[in-house]
Amino acid sequence: MSTQISDEVAFSDLLRRQREVAYKAARGKGVLLRRRDAEDLFLTSAARMETAEEGFSVVTKIFASLMKEDDGARTLLLAMPEVFPWVRYLSAEEVREFLVEITQTVRACDELGNLTPVATVVKAWRSTAEAYADPELRDALTERDVDDAGPVSPDGDL
Template identity: 35%
Template structure:
């Protein structure tokens, strides 16, 4: 699928031309100081959503019945998983499949991006022995005194 990039200003000046481009491609509208907008036909988006849901169900099934194979595949897709110990990788595989299934069921994928960000941070901790030692040890909880009321 081809993706055409236009500016929001172009869309506002020539909406019919840009809507006509949606017959054969998606359109990304770039905006100044704001995230881009993605325009696509609803039938294409429905097809993508259905395909993604099927892939998610397949991955969930594979992670339950063949976790080692899924783990190997995820190591290729996300090279930073190489730093995860085997037990952490197994947990990542199982949680990743569940996270994708949950996201697909509600059509919201920001939690998947956050999930991957957090696991990558975990892998980064395993690359630094001193940080790993600090974060793996007990956390000393101290209680300070009473917090004074702010003036005003």
């Protein structure tokens, strides 16, 4: 699904011009409703949303099917640096782990109808790659002789 949105309007415009904004949402790619004091909202038709969900489900099934075959899994593994350029800072084994985790997560998200965990997995692996890209930080994180600072209390004090 393209991230381009055909129209952006202030939330107050929706309240003042409901019919016009609803028409734009139903006829275009959707309308981004900008709000001053809260997270923006996206308005689209139910049919467009159902189509997007169906498309995600189909792609998920293809992706999962490819992972079941050695050649398919190898192809996906080779595509990882193209899709996620930062994986070059991960080891080959970590890239495989990321591929397996993202595949399992995408399948679960398809079943739940909730894509939030996909973003969480990608952010976590990207953060790992960022840490590995900084040699000093990587050394600090992978150092084996780290002293235990002791228990941490619920309020965060040592």
